[in-house]
Amino acid sequence: MSRIISFAWLLLCAAPATAQTGLNKKTERAVDSVLRLMTLDEKIGQMNQYNGPWSATGPLTNDGNLLDQVKSGKVGSMLNVTGVKRTRELQELALQSRLKIPLLFGQDVIHGYRTIFPLPLAEAASWDLAAMEASARVAAKEASAAGIHWTFAPMLDISRDPRWGRVMEGAGEDTYLGSLIATARVKGFQGKGFGDTSAVMACAKHFVAYGAAEGGRDYNTVDMSMRRLHEVYLPPFKAAADAGVATFMNSFNDLNGIPATGSKYLQRDLLKGAWKFNGFMVSDWGSIGEMINHGYAKDNREAAMLAANAGSDMDMESRSYTKELATLVKEGKVKMSVIDDAVRRILRKKMEMGLFANPYKYADLKREQDNWDNPEHRKIARDIAQKSMVLLKNEGSVLPLSTKTSSIALIGPFVKAKSDHLGFWSYDWPDDTARISSIWEAVSRKMGGDSKLLYAKGAAITGDDRSGFAEAIEKAGKAEIVILTVGEARDMSGEAKSRSSLQLPGVQEELVKAIVALGKPTVVLISAGRPLIFNWTADHAPAILYTWWLGTEGGNAIADVLFGDYNPSGRLPMSFPRAEGQIPIYYNHYNTGRPAMHDSDKFYRSAYTDLSIYPKYPFGYGLSYTQFEYSPVSLSAATLRKGQTLRASVTLTNKGKVAGKETVQLYIRDLSGSVVRPVKELKGFQQLTLAAGESRKISFDITVEDLRFYNEQLQYIWEPGAFKLYIGKDAAHNNEAAFEVLQ
Numbered sequence: 106m107s108r109i110i111s112f113a114w115l116l117l118c119a120a121p122a123t124a125q126t127g128l129n130k131k132t133e134r135a136v137d138s139v140l141r142l143m144t145l146d147e148k149i150g151q152m153n154q155y156n157g158p159w160s161a162t163g164p165l166t167n168d169g170n171l172l173d174q175v176k177s178g179k180v181g182s183m184l185n186v187t188g189v190k191r192t193r194e195l196q197e198l199a200l201q202s203r204l205k206i207p208l209l210f211g212q213d214v215i216h217g218y219r220t221i222f223p224l225p226l227a228e229a230a231s232w233d234l235a236a237m238e239a240s241a242r243v244a245a246k247e248a249s250a251a252g253i254h255w256t257f258a259p260m261l262d263i264s265r266d267p268r269w270g271r272v273m274e275g276a277g278e279d280t281y282l283g284s285l286i287a288t289a290r291v292k293g294f295q296g297k298g299f300g301d302t303s304a305v306m307a308c309a310k311h312f313v314a315y316g317a318a319e320g321g322r323d324y325n326t327v328d329m330s331m332r333r334l335h336e337v338y339l340p341p342f343k344a345a346a347d348a349g350v351a352t353f354m355n356s357f358n359d360l361n362g363i364p365a366t367g368s369k370y371l372q373r374d375l376l377k378g379a380w381k382f383n384g385f386m387v388s389d390w391g392s393i394g395e396m397i398n399h400g401y402a403k404d405n406r407e408a409a410m411l412a413a414n415a416g417s418d419m420d421m422e423s424r425s426y427t428k429e430l431a432t433l434v435k436e437g438k439v440k441m442s443v444i445d446d447a448v449r450r451i452l453r454k455k456m457e458m459g460l461f462a463n464p465y466k467y468a469d470l471k472r473e474q475d476n477w478d479n480p481e482h483r484k485i486a487r488d489i490a491q492k493s494m495v496l497l498k499n500e501g502s503v504l505p506l507s508t509k510t511s512s513i514a515l516i517g518p519f520v521k522a523k524s525d526h527l528g529f530w531s532y533d534w535p536d537d538t539a540r541i542s543s544i545w546e547a548v549s550r551k552m553g554g555d556s557k558l559l560y561a562k563g564a565a566i567t568g569d570d571r572s573g574f575a576e577a578i579e580k581a582g583k584a585e586i587v588i589l590t591v592g593e594a595r596d597m598s599g600e601a602k603s604r605s606s607l608q609l610p611g612v613q614e615e616l617v618k619a620i621v622a623l624g625k626p627t628v629v630l631i632s633a634g635r636p637l638i639f640n641w642t643a644d645h646a647p648a649i650l651y652t653w654w655l656g657t658e659g660g661n662a663i664a665d666v667l668f669g670d671y672n673p674s675g676r677l678p679m680s681f682p683r684a685e686g687q688i689p690i691y692y693n694h695y696n697t698g699r700p701a702m703h704d705s706d707k708f709y710r711s712a713y714t715d716l717s718i719y720p721k722y723p724f725g726y727g728l729s730y731t732q733f734e735y736s737p738v739s740l741s742a743a744t745l746r747k748g749q750t751l752r753a754s755v756t757l758t759n760k761g762k763v764a765g766k767e768t769v770q771l772y773i774r775d776l777s778g779s780v781v782r783p784v785k786e787l788k789g790f791q792q793l794t795l796a797a798g799e800s801r802k803i804s805f806d807i808t809v810e811d812l813r814f815y816n817e818q819l820q821y822i823w824e825p826g827a828f829k830l831y832i833g834k835d836a837a838h839n840n841e842a843a844f845e846v847l848q
C-alpha cells in the first residue's frame with residue numbers, strides 16, 4: 106500500500122460518511138493530500154470515464170489500449186463493467202498506476218440488477234414511495250454486491266410527451282409526484298450512506314429539461330422560459346440534491362441555445378453555487394464532443410474548454426478531456442483551479458465510498474453469490490409489480506376471475522413471453538427462462554385442476570401477418586373467459602425509441618376487434634413502456650389492465666391481479682392521449698383567454714375541431730375491484746394567512762364488497778396571480794386501504810408554503826387571493842372547495 110493511500114486510510118477510519126451539505130474536514134484533508142501529489146495528467150485521468158470492453162450503451166470511441174490507460178492512471182472511472190471478477194481485475198490494473206487511485210465503477214442500474222423491477226414509470230404508477238425506495242434498495246444491494254459503486258439513476262426528467270421513448274425511465278408528467286419519487290429513489294440507492302457496502306452512489310439525470318425535447322424526438326432541442334424550467338423541470342433535481350445524491354449527469358439537449366453540457370448557468374451557478382452541491386457532474390455519453398454537432402464548439406478542444414469551465418467534471422466516453430485539457434491548461438484557457446475543483450469532487454466520492462481505504466471493498470464473491478437469488482428480493486419485486494398495474498376498465502366486473510372458471514383462452518404475443526417482461530434498460534441473465542414465469546405459467550398455477558387453459562398467439566407484436574387470427578378466434582370461441590395480451594415490444598420504448606405513432610403496433614388492434622366481436626368476457630392486458638393509444642379497445646373491450654413492463658415477477662404479479670389476490674391500486678402518472686395530435690397533453694396546463702371547458706363549446710375555443718378536449722384517461726386515473734365514494738370537502742376555515750394551517754377533509758367510503766386501496770389526491774388552483782397559474786396542481790396525496798363498507802376521514806394540512814411559485818423575476822413567492830381546492834380520485838374527478846389567502 107502506498108504512503109498516500111495509507112495516509113488517506115488513517116484519516117478516513119474516523120470519518121463518517123458525509124451528507125450533501127456538510128463537508129467532512131477529515132475527508133477534505135485526505136482529498137487535498139492526494140491532490141497535492143498529482144500531476145496534471147493524473148488529474149485529467151480522474152476526469153475521464155471509459156466504457157468497459159464487454160458491452161456498450163452508446164457509440165464507442167476506440168483509442169489505444171484501454172487496459173494500458175487504466176494502468177497508467179489515465180482513467181478515473183469505468184462504466185459497463187460488472188461482476189466481482191471483472192471489477193476486481195480492472196481495479197488491480199488501476200492499482201498499478203503511480204498513485205494507486207482506485208477506479209469507480211458506474212452502471213445503468215435503472216430498475217434492478219439481478220432482480221428486475223417494474224419500469225420506473227410503472228413504479229411511479231404505484232404512487233407508493235416506500236415501495237419505490239425498497240425497490241431501489243434491493244437494486245443497490247444486488248449491484249453493489251456485483252462490484253458496482255454507482256448507478257446512473259434515478260432519471261428525473263419530467264415529460265409531457267409519450268412519443269419520447271424515455272418516458273419509461275422517469276416518473277411521468279408531474280413535478281410534485283416526481284420530486285417525492287426522486288427523494289425516495291435516492292434514499293433507496295444510497296441506503297445508510299456512502300461507504301456502507303450495500304449502498305451505491307445515485308446519479309440525478311439528465312440535467313436538465315431533456316424530457317421536454319421538441320416533438321418528443323430524443324436528444325432534441327429544448328426552448329423554454331426560465332419560469333417553466335424552475336417551476337416544472339428543476340424541482341425533482343433539487344429534491345435529489347437535498348436528499349444527498351452523490352452525482353448528477355448532464356443532458357444531451359441544448360436548453361435555450363446552450364447545450365446543457367456546456368451550460369455554466371446550470372452546472373456552476375445553479376447546481377454547485379445556489380444549491381451547494383458537493384458531488385460531481387458526469388457528462389452524458391459523448392455529450393462533450395457532441396457540442397461540435399450542436400454547433401456550439403468548433404472542435405474537441407473548444408468542447409473540452411466549454412464543458413470543463415461550465416462544470417462538467419467527468420467526461421463519459423468523448424475523450425475530449427484526455428486529448429485536450431492539458432493543452433487548454435497550458436494555454437490558460439482552463440484554470441488549474443477548475444481542474445482541481447473537478448478532481449476534488451471525484452476523489453471526495455471515492456473517499457466517502459471507502460475505496461481509498463479498501464479498493465476491493467465491493468468485490469466480495471460471497472456477497473455476490475448471496476445476492477444472486479434472493480427470495481426476499483423477488484418478494485419485494487412482486488409486491489411493487491402488483492402495485493404498478495393500472496385497471497383502466499372493468500365493465501360488468503369481468504375481473505377478478507375465479508380460479509374455478511371452466512376454461513380460459515390466453516391469446517396474444519405476450520402470453521408465453523419471459524424476458525419481454527423486463528423492459529428496456531434491464532439485464533438478461535442466462536437462467537431467465539427458468540427464473541421468470543410467463544403469464545401462461547403463472548395463470549396455470551392459479552387455476553383449479555378441472556379448468557382448461559387454451560392458447561393461441563394470434564399475431565406477432567409487429568408486422569401484418571393475420572394468419573394466426575383463425576386459431577385465436579377458434580380458441581377464444583371455446584373458452585368461458587378470454588385474456589388477450591397486446592402491446593409494445595420490450596425495446597420499443599427507451600433511449601432513442603421515440604415513436605410518431607402510439608397505436609398498438611402491427612395488427613394487434615385488429616386481433617382485439619376479432620376477439621372482442623365474439624362477445625365473451627374479455628380482459629385485455631396492455632404491456633408498454635409509455636402511454637399508448639388504443640381507442641377502439643378502450644371503447645369496446647370489457648376489461649383493460651395496463652401492465653407496463655413489470656420485471657422478473659411480472660407474470661406472477663399479473664396473475665395475482667387477474668384472480669383478485671391483489672386488488673389493483675395503480676394510478677396513471679401521465680395523462681393518456683386519445684390521438685398523437687393531442688400531445689402535449691397534461692393536467693396542469695394554463696387556461697387560455699378562450700379556454701375549452703366542454704366538448705360542446707363550439708366557438709373560438711382552445712381545442713381541436715376534430716378531437717375531444719379530454720385525454721382518454723386523465724392523470725391520476727385508475728380503478729379498483731371496489732368503488733370508493735367521496736364526501737364533499739370540508740375546510741377548517743375559509744381563509745388562510747402566513748403561519749396558519751388550513752385543514753381540508755373528506756370522508757372516504759368503500760362502497761364495494763372487497764377491501765381496496767385508494768389514492769386520495771389533493772389539487773389546488775390559484776385563481777389569479779401576478780403570472781398565469783395552472784388550472785390545477787397536485788399538492789398532496791394519501792394512500793389508504795379500507796375494508797368493504799368502511800369509512801374514514803382524510804385530512805390535508807395546507808399552509809402558504811404549499812402555494813409558492815416562481816414569479817416573473819424568478820422569486821419563489823406566494824400571493825394573497827382566491828384559491829380552489831379539489832380532493833378526489835384523479836385530476837378530473839374530484840370535489841371542490843374555495844378559500845382565500847390573506848396577506
Ligand code: BGC
Pocket residue numbers: 162163184213257310389390600
Ligand atoms: C444515456 C444515459 C446513460 C448513459 C450510459 C446515455 O446514452 O443517456 O442515461 O446513463 O448512456 O449508459
